Amino acid sequence: MASPRRWPAAFLLASALQIPPALAKPTLHWTPCSSNADLDCATLTVPLEYADPSNGQRATIPLARYAATVPVSQRKGSLLTNPGGPGSSGIDFLANGAGEGLSTITGGYYDIVSWDPRGVGDAKPLLACWDTAGEEMVASDSVSAAAEIEYSLFRNKTYTSPGGEYEKAINEFDASVAEIAADCAEYNSSALYTSSAAYVARDMVAIVDALDGKNASLNYWGFSYGTIYGAEFVQTFPERVGRVVFDGVFNPQANAETYMSQLPNDELYVADAIGDFARLCEQAGPEGCALSDGGNSTGLAKRLASLQASLYDNPISVSDGSWSITVGMFSFFMYSFLKLPTTWPAVASALRALEQGDADVMGELLTGATETSVNVSAPDTGSMAGWPIQCTDNAPSNGTSISEVAELVLELSLTERTPWLNADLSTLSFCRNFPNTRPRVRNFGAKRLTNLQTNAALTARNASVLIVNALHDPTTPVTSAQSLHRWLPTSSQLVTRKGPGHTTISLASLGLVNVIREYLLDGTLPETVQVHDVDQVVFGQGISDETITPDPVFNGNFTDGERALLEATYAVFLAFLSLP
Ligand SMILES: *[C@@H]1O[C@H](CO)[C@@H](O)[C@H](O)[C@H]1NC(C)=O
Ligand SMILES: *[C@@H]1O[C@H](CO)[C@@H](O)[C@H](O)[C@H]1NC(C)=O
Ligand SMILES: *[C@@H]1O[C@H](CO)[C@@H](O)[C@H](O)[C@H]1NC(C)=O
Ligand SMILES: *[C@@H]1O[C@H](CO)[C@@H](O)[C@H](O)[C@H]1NC(C)=O
Ligand SMILES: *[C@@H]1O[C@H](CO)[C@@H](O)[C@H](O)[C@H]1NC(C)=O
Ligand SMILES: *[C@@H]1O[C@H](CO)[C@@H](O)[C@H](O)[C@H]1NC(C)=O
Ligand SMILES: *[C@@H]1O[C@H](CO)[C@@H](O)[C@H](O)[C@H]1NC(C)=O
Numbered sequence: 001m002a003s004p005r006r007w008p009a010a011f012l013l014a015s016a017l018q019i020p021p022a023l024a025k026p027t028l029h030w031t032p033c034s035s036n037a038d039l040d041c042a043t044l045t046v047p048l049e050y051a052d053p054s055n056g057q058r059a060t061i062p063l064a065r066y067a068a069t070v071p072v073s074q075r076k077g078s079l080l081t082n083p084g085g086p087g088s089s090g091i092d093f094l095a096n097g098a099g100e101g102l103s104t105i106t107g108g109y110y111d112i113v114s115w116d117p118r119g120v121g122d123a124k125p126l127l128a129c130w131d132t133a134g135e136e137m138v139a140s141d142s143v144s145a146a147a148e149i150e151y152s153l154f155r156n157k158t159y160t161s162p163g164g165e166y167e168k169a170i171n172e173f174d175a176s177v178a179e180i181a182a183d184c185a186e187y188n189s190s191a192l193y194t195s196s197a198a199y200v201a202r203d204m205v206a207i208v209d210a211l212d213g214k215n216a217s218l219n220y221w222g223f224s225y226g227t228i229y230g231a232e233f234v235q236t237f238p239e240r241v242g243r244v245v246f247d248g249v250f251n252p253q254a255n256a257e258t259y260m261s262q263l264p265n266d267e268l269y270v271a272d273a274i275g276d277f278a279r280l281c282e283q284a285g286p287e288g289c290a291l292s293d294g295g296n297s298t299g300l301a302k303r304l305a306s307l308q309a310s311l312y313d314n315p316i317s318v319s320d321g322s323w324s325i326t327v328g329m330f331s332f333f334m335y336s337f338l339k340l341p342t343t344w345p346a347v348a349s350a351l352r353a354l355e356q357g358d359a360d361v362m363g364e365l366l367t368g369a370t371e372t373s374v375n376v377s378a379p380d381t382g383s384m385a386g387w388p389i390q391c392t393d394n395a396p397s398n399g400t401s402i403s404e405v406a407e408l409v410l411e412l413s414l415t416e417r418t419p420w421l422n423a424d425l426s427t428l429s430f431c432r433n434f435p436n437t438r439p440r441v442r443n444f445g446a447k448r449l450t451n452l453q454t455n456a457a458l459t460a461r462n463a464s465v466l467i468v469n470a471l472h473d474p475t476t477p478v479t480s481a482q483s484l485h486r487w488l489p490t491s492s493q494l495v496t497r498k499g500p501g502h503t504t505i506s507l508a509s510l511g512l513v514n515v516i517r518e519y520l521l522d523g524t525l526p527e528t529v530q531v532h533d534v535d536q537v538v539f540g541q542g543i544s545d546e547t548i549t550p551d552p553v554f555n556g557n558f559t560d561g562e563r564a565l566l567e568a569t570y571a572v573f574l575a576f577l578s579l580p
C-alpha cells in the first residue's frame with residue numbers, strides 16, 4: 001500500500017489560496033552581499049538538466065541586486081545584465097561598480113540584477129577540470145606560448161617551413177592544450193554539458209520569474225558574450241522579451257558553427273583600432289601622448305612594428321633581471337589593451353619606455369594584469385570554464401586538423417596586417433581537442449533569427465530590441481551588429497558610436513547613452529540607424545598616463561546631468577575592466 005504523499009508546505013499554502021503551484025513565485029532570500037554593502041545577494045535554485053528537469057539534480061545560481069532608488073510606486077522592475085566572457089562573474093561586475101553605474105544611467109527606476117552564470121564563479125556545480133587550484137595553475141601556465149607562435153607565423157608568412165620548426169612548436173603547443181581538454185573531459189563535471197547558452201537562457205527566465213513574477217518580461221543589457229545569451233533568449237522566449245540591449249555583438253550564427261568558422265568574424269577591425277591609437281596619439285602630440293614624436297600616425301605604427309620585430313631577436317629584461325619582455329608578451333600586451341582605449345595613455349607610456357630599453361613600466365602593467373596568489377591545495381576555481389563553455393556553444397570541431405588551425409591564424413593576421421590578434425590559437429586548439437559531445441538541450445544559435453521567425457514573433461507583440469556597437473570594436477565588429485539588425489528588421493534598431501573600444505561603454509558617448517536610457521525607460525527607439533560621436537578624450541593634457549584607470553576627461557560643456565551619464569558610463573567600463 002502506498003503511504004500518503006507528503007506535500008511541501010509551499011504547495012499547501014498555494015492550494016489553500018487556490019494559486020496553481022507553477023505560478024507561485026519562488027522566494028528569494030536577499031541579504032547584504034559580503035563583497036559590497038550596496039548590494040543584496042540571494043541564491044536561486046534551478047534544474048541542472050533542463051532536458052530532464054524533474055530528475056532531482058539542481059544547480060544554484062547566485063544573484064546580486066543594486067536596488068532601484070526611486071519610490072516603490074515608480075519602479076519599473078528588474079534590469080538584468082551580463083558582462084560576457086563566456087564565464088565572467090556578474091556578481092563581481094555589479095560589486096565593482098556596474099550596479100551603481102547602470103542604475104545612474106537608468107535613472108534609478110530599475111533594480112539592477114546580475115548573476116554568476118552556471119558553471120562559473122560561485123554557481124554550483126562549478127565547471128571545474130581538476131581537484132585543485134594548483135593543477136589548474138600548472139595547466140594555465142602551459143599555454144602561454146600561443147602569442148609567440150602567432151607572431152612567428154605572421155613574421156615568416158608561412159606555416160610550413162623547411163626545418164619543420166613551426167610544425168614542431170605548434171604541435172607541442174597543441175599537445176599541451178589537448179591535455180587540458182582531456183582533463184576537463186575526464187573530470188566530467190556535471191556542469192560540463194549543462195552550461196551552454198540554451199541553459200543560461202532558461203536560467204534567465206527563472207530569474208525573471210523569481211524577481212518580477214511569472215510572465216514578466218526580461219529587461220536586459222548584455223555586453224559582449226552576453227549578447228549570445230540575449231540572442232538565445234529572444235529566439236527561445238520571444239513572448240518574454242521586454243527591453244533588451246545588445247552591446248558589442250557576437251555573431252550568433254557564426255558562434256553556432258565551429259570556432260574555426262566563428263573566429264574570422266570576430267576580428268575585422270584590429271587594423272582600424274591600431275590606426276585609431278596611432279592617429280589619436282599623434283593628434284595629441286608629445287604633451288598628450290608619451291609615444292608621439294610629433295610625426296604622423298603611419299610613422300608611429302611602423303615604430304611599433306619594428307619594436308616588436310626587435311623583441312623577436314632581443315627580449316628586453318626588467319631592471320632586476322628576473323624576467324624579460326618577449327615578443328609573445330608584447331603581442332599579448334597589445335591585443336589586451338587595444339580594445340580598451342581609455343588605457344591608451346598608460347599603454348603609450350609603457351611603449352615609449354620599452355622603445356628606450358626600459359621594460360619596467362610594461363612589466364608592471366603585465367604582472368598587475370596577471371598576478372594572483374594561488375593556494376595550490378585549494379579547490380579548482382573554474383577559471384578555465386570559458387573554454388569548454390565556448391566549445392559547447394560552438395558546433396563540434398574534433399575533425400579540424402592542426403594545420404587548418406595554424407593556417408587560419410596566419411591568414412587572419414595577414415588580413416589584419418598585424419600579429420596583435422586575440423587570434424586565439426588556444427581556443428581553436430582547445431575546441432579541436434574537446435569531445436564532440438554536446439548538451440542535451442540544443443542552442444538555437446541563430447536558426448530562428450536567420451529564418452525571421454523571431455522577428456515575426458517580436459513584431460506581432462510590438463516588441464523591439466536595441467543593438468549598439470562601436471564602429472572600430474576590434475573584438476565584436478559592427479558587422480555582427482548589422483547582421484543581427486538584418487535578422488530583426490521590424491523588431492530592432494541599430495545605433496552605433498564612432499571610434500575604437502570593445503562594447504559602447506569603453507568610450508563614453510552622450511548621444512549613445514541617451515538612446516539606451518530612453519529605450520530602457522520609455523521603450524522608444526530612434527526611427528533610423530544612428531551614429532553618435534564619442535565625448536570622452538583618449539589622449540590629452542590632464543589625463544594621467546601613470547594608470548590604466550585615469551580620471552576621465554570629457555570633450556564639451558555638459559550639464560551636471562549629462563556629466564553624470566558620461567561618468568556612469570565610465571564607471572560601468574571600469575567594472576568591466578576589473579574582471580579577470
Ligand atoms: C623566420 O623568420 C626569421 C626572420 O626573418 C628567420 O630568422 C627564420 O629563419 C625564419 N624561420 C623559418 C623557419 O623560416
Ligand atoms: C559524465 O557524466 C555524466 C553524468 O553527469 C555521465 O552520463 C557520462 O557518462 C559521463 N561521461 C564520461 C565520459 O565519463
Ligand atoms: C501567462 O501567460 C500564459 C500564456 O501566454 C497565460 O495562459 C497565463 O494566463 C499567463 N499567466 C498570468 C498570471 O498572467
Ligand atoms: C609620414 O611620415 C613619414 C616619415 O616618418 C613620411 O615618409 C610620410 O610621407 C608621412 N606620411 C604622410 C601622409 O605625411
Ligand atoms: C589552502 O587551501 C586548503 C584547502 O582548501 C585549506 O585547508 C588551507 O587552509 C588553505 N591555506 C591558506 C593559506 O589559505
Ligand atoms: C508599439 O510600441 C511603441 C513604443 O512603445 C508605441 O509607441 C506604439 O504605440 C506601439 N504600437 C502598438 C500598435 O501597440
Ligand atoms: C564651452 O563653452 C565655452 C564658453 O561658452 C566655449 O568657449 C568652448 O568652446 C566650449 N567648449 C566646447 C568643447 O564646446
Ligand SMILES: CC(=O)N[C@H]1CO[C@H](CO)[C@@H](O)[C@@H]1O
Nearest residue numbers: 398399432433434435436437
Ligand atoms: C571525444 C572525441 O571525439 N575525441 C576524438 C577527437 O579526435 C581525436 C583524433 O583526431 C580522437 O583521438 C579523439 O577520440
